[in-house]
Each structure stands twice: as C-alpha cells, then as structure tokens.
Amino acid sequence: MTEKMFETPKQQKFLANYFASLLKQNQLVHAYLLTGPAGSGKSSLALWVAAGLFCLHPETTGSPCGKCAECQRILTGNHPDVIDVVPDGSSVKVEQTRFLKAEFSKSGVEGRRKVIILESAEKLTISAANSLLKFIEEPSGQMTFFLLAQNVNQLLPTIVSRCQLLKMVIPSETQRSQLFAQAGISASKSDLLAGLTVDLQVAKQLDQTGAVYQLSDKLIEWYLKILSKDWLSVVDVQSQIMPIVVEKKDQQLLLELLELLVKDLINWMVNNQVKYFAKYQTQLTPKLKQLTVNQQLAAIELLLKQPKLRQANINFQNALEALTLQLLKCYDR
Numbered sequence: 394m395t396e397k398m399f400e401t402p403k404q405q406k407f408l409a410n411y412f413a414s415l416l417k418q419n420q421l422v423h424a425y426l427l428t429g430p431a432g433s434g435k436s437s438l439a440l441w442v443a444a445g446l447f448c449l450h451p452e453t454t455g456s457p458c459g460k461c462a463e464c465q466r467i468l469t470g471n472h473p474d475v476i477d478v479v480p481d482g483s484s485v486k487v488e489q490t491r492f493l494k495a496e497f498s499k500s501g502v503e504g505r506r507k508v509i510i511l512e513s514a515e516k517l518t519i520s521a522a523n524s525l526l527k528f529i530e531e532p533s534g535q536m537t538f539f540l541l542a543q544n545v546n547q548l549l550p551t552i553v554s555r556c557q558l559l560k561m562v563i564p565s566e567t568q569r570s571q572l573f574a575q576a577g578i579s580a581s582k583s584d585l586l587a588g589l590t591v592d593l594q595v596a597k598q599l600d601q602t603g604a605v606y607q608l609s610d611k612l613i614e615w616y617l618k619i620l621s622k623d624w625l626s627v628v629d630v631q632s633q634i635m636p637i638v639v640e641k642k643d644q645q646l647l648l649e650l651l652e653l654l655v656k657d658l659i660n661w662m663v664n665n666q667v668k669y670f671a672k673y674q675t676q677l678t679p680k681l682k683q684l685t686v687n688q689q690l691a692a693i694e695l696l697l698k699q700p701k702l703r704q705a706n707i708n709f710q711n712a713l714e715a716l717t718l719q720l721l722k723c724y725d726r
C-alpha cells in the first residue's frame with residue numbers, strides 16, 4: 394500500500410469524514426467537483442472515496458480498509474471500474490472526450506458501480522463540457538463522477554451547477570511551514586517553501602534539488618544592487634540570472650520568488666522584518682532603511698503590476714531588464 398492514499402485524507406480529514414459518512418449511508422450523489430491548488434490532495438481523496446465504494450471490509454466509520462484486494466487495485470490504478478482521466482496537453486482532447494462519453498454510457502465491468510475521475514477539469518473545452526452535460530445530469534447506473542479543478546471560476550457554470558462543489562481544506566502558511574519543518578526541512582527554509590507550495594512532496598523536492606536556494610541567492614543579490622542604485626543590476630540579468638533560468642519552469646519559479654520578495658518588502662514596511670528571505674535580513678535592512686516610504690510604495694506597486702513577465706510570448710530577459718530599469722528609477726526618485 395502506498396502511503397499517499399492515507400496521508401492525504403489525514404490532511405483532508407474533514408472531507409474524508411464527510412465522505413465516509415455518506416459511504417456508510419450509501420448517499421453519494423453522482424457528481425462532485427473538488428477544487429483546490431495543486432498538491433492539495435484532490436485526486437487522492439477521489440481515489441479514497443472510490444476505494445470506500447468498492448472496499449470488501451470497510452471500517453465501521455465507512456472508511457476503506459486500504460488493505461483488501463479491491464482497495465489495492467484502486468490504489469495501484471488497476472481497477473477496471475475506477476477510471477482516472479488525466480488530460481494531456483492544454484485541453485481535454487477529442488479522443489479523451491469520446492472515451493469519457495463511452496465510459497459514462499457503460500456500466501461497471503465487474504458490477505454496476507463505477508467511478509470516473511477527471512483531473513484538471515478546467516481543461517475541458519466548451520464543446521467537450523457541453524457534450525458531457527447530459528451524462529452528468531442523468532448518469533446510467535451507479536455512477537460517481539469526480540471533477541477535479543484548481544479554480545471553480547475556470548469551469549462552465551452549467552457544469553458547476555450540476556455538481557456538488559467541495560473545496561479542499563488548505564493548511565495555513567504557518568501550519569505548512571511547521572509541517573515542512575517536522576518533515577525534516579530546516580526551519581530557516583520552511584517559511585520560504587511554505588510560501589511557494591502547499592504540497593509536502595513538492596517542498597521536499599525543492600529542498601533536495603536546491604535550485605530554489607540558488608535562485609533566491611541570485612534574486613536577492615540582484616535586488617540588493619537595485620536598492621544600492623547600482624546600474625550593474627541591469628547587466629546582472631543577463632550574466633547572473635538568465636543562465637540559471639533557461640527553462641520555463643525555472644522562470645516560473647523565479648517569478649514566484651519575486652512575488653514572495655514583494656510580500657517581504659511589505660512585511661519590512663510593516664514590522665522591519667522579512668519572513669521568506671529571513672536569511673538575507675541583515676543585508677536587506679540597511680538598504681531598505683535608507684528609502685523613503687514613497688520610494689518603497691512605488692517599487693512595490695511596480696512589482697505588483699509587472700504583468701509583462703507573466704505573458705507567455707515575451708522575451709524574459711528583456712522584460713526583466715526593463716523591470717530593473719524601472720525599479721532603479723523608483724528608488725532614485
């Protein structure tokens with residue numbers, strides 16, 4: 394048995410208990426929409442409920458035992474009546490929609506019961522979503538459909554209105570930071586990682602590869618130069634930052650770190666403390682102290698607005714250099 398399945402309902406204890414009581418009373422409705430950020434345990438919870446439906450020896454609470462042959466098959470992705478669809482690419486493809494429709498119209502292979510899980514449901518195109526509507530509304534047999542999505546606003550209202558909407562419980566940043574520290578991540582780094590992810594596994598990965606710390610070092614070095622009104626900060630973009638953000642995912646991570654830096658600039662204005670980049674507090678403080686409130690506010694406003702860096706088809710280096718110049722002007726006023 395993998396640990397994952399029972400780890401997540403622990404995180405989602407409230408929802409797991411709710412589903413367990415429904416399972417016990419045989420009162421599941423036929424369509425659920427689970428929403429929450431990546432790593433919040435949506436698919437693990439859906440599989441856990443599926444295991445609860447098929448489990449041979451459920452606990453008195455209604456929870457699956459996790460040990461029987463049915464639970465095992467579901468956990469390992471080998472149950473013919475638990476269908477887990479993960480869209481490939483940016484949208485649910487025509488073949489996948491066709492597959493889903495076919496699965497909706499067939500009852501279970503081994504029994505009448507069936508569970509269909511669609512991950513990243515926000516990737517349903519309008520026509521795919523419309524073609525699934527009637528199946529969601531009038532399922533054949535004992536069908537339970539789970540749509541999983543990060544954000545309910547990206548789904549068609551007609552789909553949302555036909556599902557029971559449940560939001561995943563997300564631990565607060567402070568709780569996450571403690572959780573990460575308990576899992577062996579050093580306390581000085583757990584605040585930064587808790588700002589970046591809700592997922593312990595992702596946090597562990599980031600911690601082990603260390604790229605996030607290298608990026609943080611370069612980001613703060615660059616920013617310290619900007620704070621010193623040092624024009625070499627523009628050159629740094631090409632010579633120091635670009636070589637370590639060659640891939641899109643690294644650029645994405647840099648932008649997420651930049652967002653945390655903005656939060657820290659605000660933290661500093663409020664209580665002269667930085668939280669995510671606490672490691673650099675002693676270097677940042679003397680520079681930040683020299684600034685007027687207006688300079689600080691202008692820079693924060695600029696950083697919050699920087700929409701260009703987020704656009705898909707920009708030249709990342711150009712956009713970052715332009716931002717550097719604008720920041721220099723802010724601090725030079």
Ligand SMILES: [Zn+2]
Binds near residue numbers: 448451458459462465
């Ligand atoms: Zn079982």
